[in-house]
Amino acid sequence: MRFSAATALFFGCVALSACTSSSGPESLSAGLTTSKETTNSIVPAVIPTASVGEAIAQAQQQQPEPEVLAWAGQMPEPQAFTDVNRTAGMPLPADRPVAMLTPNVPQIEAEPAIIKPRRGGRLQVYSQRFRDAHPINFGKASPRRHAVHGVDVSRWQGDIDWVKLRTQGANFAFIKATDGGDHLDPMFMKNWRKAKDAGIKRGAYHFFYWCRTAGEQADWFIRNVPREAGALPPVIDVEYNGESSCKRRLSRATVLEKMRVFMDKLEAHYGQRPIIYTAPDFYEDNLSGEFPNHPFWLRSVAAHPSKRYPNRKWVFWQYSGSGLSHGVEGRIDLNVFRGSEEDWHAWVDAKAS
Structure with missing residues (x-):
């Protein structure tokens, strides 16, 4: 049968599109299920209003791109943590667009409200006043029975009023710092500085990528997270x-080996x-019965940790991903x-010594 040129072109396009479906090894595992209990470092609950630079960066991200998991050059040399280079890592995507689109007018930032320790050097512990968009009835095991509450944050919480957040019950905060071997949370240094100014005990956490070497990831974290007296242990x-x-x-076995390499390097550097x-799902597959001498921070938003992690001692419990708070x-x-308020002070003092 003879076809016109247009018809032949049409059938050629159809045949070509049929050959583009993925059938490589990664696509075979794309259907792997994950726990519904995910941290907000993976699934942001609310994305804050973007600045001019962020809006441009977001527009550039509309075209899907594979996640970069390999470093394309030499790791940057460590930099001093100054006002000029507080990110101490990769340049943020929004840096250059903002410089091109806005006049170079210095921004005047109000002096932060610094909360000083009470007599004896210990910070006041505030009772929690948080609300929850999806509250869970934990019964007698309610987290509200615990004396010391806190939060964990990343860029997705936007610009935080840390002083107000502390008075709502955020006595400690774990702050997202890094991913893999080349990703830096753009809000990390601002959150790190302002949480301290507000009198909140804070520590930094690293989201581990399994397609990068543990040594690279440890080096990246160390180059971006200051070593400070009084900070909580790294996570x-x-x-x-x-x-x-x-x-x-x-x-x-490989998971445990990677974790040991990463944690040993951090312990040697930070002294904690x-x-x-x-x-729960990752723990059951890889961590049950492992690392008995490490402190654990467990996510369990539908039941007490004793139900999800039998026989595991823990120090912190993440009980909600849908909290609401002023600030x-x-x-x-x-x-x-x-633990009690006294237990908290003793634990913090031990980590600082």
């Missing part, structure tokens, strides 16, 4: 992430044993410390 966040282009499920944050727009993760 390694290990969980399954269905949103990542890294679909590999490693063996339990890292905290392990995880979720933050949108939702925020809520956490408690295991």
